[in-house]
Amino acid sequence: MQNKRDLSNAFGKADDDFVNTVYQTLAAIQIQHERKDKKTVKKTSFRLVAVLAVICALLAGTALALTNTWGIFDFLYGRTNDVAVLPEAAEIVQTTVPQSGGQTDHAAFSVRQAIFDGQNLYIVVAAKPADSDYLLLGPDANPSDPIGNLGPLFSDKTGTIADYARDNNKQMIKTALAIDGTNQSMDFLLEEDYTLVYMIKAVIVDASSKLDLEVHCISAPFISEGGEDVVDEPNMKRTTLSVAVENTGTKETVSSTGPVVYSDCGVQVDKITLTGSAMALYAEIEFTVIDKEKFAETDGGLWFEFLDSSGARLPDGAGSNGSSEKIDENHYIQKTSLQASESLPGEVIVRGFNCWEKNKYETHTIQMQ
Amino acid sequence: MTSDEFSNRIVSMMQTLYRVSYTQLSQSCDRDEAVQECLCKAWQKRKQLNDERFMQTWVIRILINECHNIQKKRMRESPLEELPERAAPKDADFELHDALLKLDETVRLPIQLHYMEGFSISEIARILRCPEGTVKTRMLRGRQELKNSLYGEVQLPCKIKEI
Numbered sequence: 099m100q101n102k103r104d105l106s107n108a109f110g111k112a113d114d115d116f117v118n119t120v121y122q123t124l125a126a127i128q129i130q131h132e133r134k135d136k137k138t139v140k141k142t143s144f145r146l147v148a149v150l151a152v153i154c155a156l157l158a159g160t161a162l163a164l165t166n167t168w169g170i171f172d173f174l175y176g177r178t179n180d181v182a183v184l185p186e187a188a189e190i191v192q193t194t195v196p197q198s199g200g201q202t203d204h205a206a207f208s209v210r211q212a213i214f215d216g217q218n219l220y221i222v223v224a225a226k227p228a229d230s231d232y233l234l235l236g237p238d239a240n241p242s243d244p245i246g247n248l249g250p251l252f253s254d255k256t257g258t259i260a261d262y263a264r265d266n267n268k269q270m271i272k273t274a275l276a277i278d279g280t281n282q283s284m285d286f287l288l289e290e291d292y293t294l295v296y297m298i299k300a301v302i303v304d305a306s307s308k309l310d311l312e313v314h315c316i317s318a319p320f321i322s323e324g325g326e327d328v329v330d331e332p333n334m335k336r337t338t339l340s341v342a343v344e345n346t347g348t349k350e351t352v353s354s355t356g357p358v359v360y361s362d363c364g365v366q367v368d369k370i371t372l373t374g375s376a377m378a379l380y381a382e383i384e385f386t387v388i389d390k391e392k393f394a395e396t397d398g399g400l401w402f403e404f405l406d407s408s409g410a411r412l413p414d415g416a417g418s419n420g421s422s423e424k425i426d427e428n429h430y431i432q433k434t435s436l437q438a439s440e441s442l443p444g445e446v447i448v449r450g451f452n453c454w455e456k457n458k459y460e461t462h463t464i465q466m467q
Numbered sequence: 468m469t470s471d472e473f474s475n476r477i478v479s480m481m482q483t484l485y486r487v488s489y490t491q492l493s494q495s496c497d498r499d500e501a502v503q504e505c506l507c508k509a510w511q512k513r514k515q516l517n518d519e520r521f522m523q524t525w526v527i528r529i530l531i532n533e534c535h536n537i538q539k540k541r542m543r544e545s546p547l548e549e550l551p552e553r554a555a556p557k558d559a560d561f562e563l564h565d566a567l568l569k570l571d572e573t574v575r576l577p578i579q580l581h582y583m584e585g586f587s588i589s590e591i592a593r594i595l596r597c598p599e600g601t602v603k604t605r606m607l608r609g610r611q612e613l614k615n616s617l618y619g620e621v622q623l624p625c626k627i628k629e630i
Binding site for chain 1: 469470471473474477478481482484485486488489490495496498499500502503506507510535536538539542555556557558559560563564567582583
């Protein structure tokens with residue numbers, strides 16, 4: 099006969115990755131609390147998840163082709179399906195970024211490239227190992243993961259990261275980066291010289307001409323404990339990389355001309371705002387719940403998507419992955435990005451859909467001005 | 468609440484946080500992301516928590532929201548049929564693992580929160596933001612489905628009355 103204790107074992111115990119993540123997050127919280135930073139607390143999502151469409155050939159292979167190092171567009175092309183940015187995006191890449199700090203016992207962190215358009219930050223940070231024996235890993239890479247996860251240069255290799263480290267006499271070092279007060283996504287890979295390169299995208303809406311950032315950098319060696327590789331928390335090293343990035347600004351903004359009711363999901367779209375930049379078209383959809391019962395039936399799965407004239411969903415842009423925030427009891431704002439466009443549309447076709455059940459709600463054509 | 472107190476409370480909830488995220492997210496990296504977001508938000512909004520006795524239900528609610536956010540992202544990226552099935556962790560009860568994951572999330576979460584985590588019906592209602600009657604109904608359905616799935620071999624501790 100099973101009892102309550104048996105049930106609690108249905109999913110096993112928290113794995114090392116999970117435990118490490120909790121401890122690292124708590125450590126970051128404590129550090130920032132000690133600094134009494136008003137903004138406090140990092141928020142990191144460990145995946146670059148935007149699905150991007152259509153490659154802009156003008157920008158192809160900029161840094162990678164010339165120097166065999168990864169830059170912003172290399173990540174956008176090489177690590178995602180499609181991307182569409184405007185040709186002038188190449189002109190707003192900052193390759194000489196004022197910066198200071200960023201050195202730990204294990205690695206030197208530095209900003210290689212950055213773009214900030216007042217809506218999104220795109221930044222590539224290189225972490226060079228302080229010792230040729232070090233094998234730097236990103237925040238969600240673990241010794242038991244396949245070695246191919248470390249990047250394209252390792253894709254044809256077999257075995258785990260731990261196997262590779264052992265076979266090549268490398269000591270594994272965990273690293274992590276975070277920018278205060280931002281909702282960010284992250285990707286990373288190892289280059290040929292074992293430089294670990296991060297690509298971070300963060301939603302930062304700021305009209306200032308210059309953005310001062312503090313990138314918090316963490317490194318810690320793995321040690322063997324009970325036959326397993328675990329992060330050596332007491333020897334975790336922390337530093338801050340202070341960076342100043344220019345705001346190249348957005349181009350134009352258009353807004354919807356009036357509210358539109360989506361009665362079958364119980365909401366009214368109050369306003370849609372599209373803001374264009376060379377990198378993406380940033381969209382904000384503000385909506386109000388007008389029928390609580392119908393809205394409750396969506397079970398929190400309501401999402402709005404932009405369609406083309408044939409009814410096909412428009413691809414996401416290079417910017418934010420998309421988020422839906424609750425403003426108050428009845429008001430929400432969905433933020434997302436679409437592919438960059440030379441001009442802003444005079445109308446948009448917007449459909450509500452339920453991301454749980456995949457069922458579609460109404461579609462409306464909405465005038466913009 | 469100091470950061471030390473916050474950390475201690477969170478560490479004591481480690482296994483619960485893991486199980487709640489596990490039941491909703493199949494990928495390890497997603498669970499890591501969810502718990503990190505959850506902890507950051509909980510710390511940022513800690514002053515909104517009027518009574519620290521309710522910290523556990525409050526943190527679990529935030530974690531469930533974060534899991535839902537990640538589910539939404541993943542569902543936008545890939546159709547349901549492309550999501551990989553997951554194997555039980557090596558230290559898990561395989562039979563229970565598979566039986567629980569067969570349940571719809573709407574019935575699995577109340578079952579899990581009650582029988583695994585020890586939350587009361589009213590606490591679960593607060594966490595899931597639904598009436599207590601709904602929680603009871605879902606638990607009844609979940610128990611029946613679980614028993615069917617396990618061919619009646621499991622007798623769950625009967626902490627609530629049959630409806």
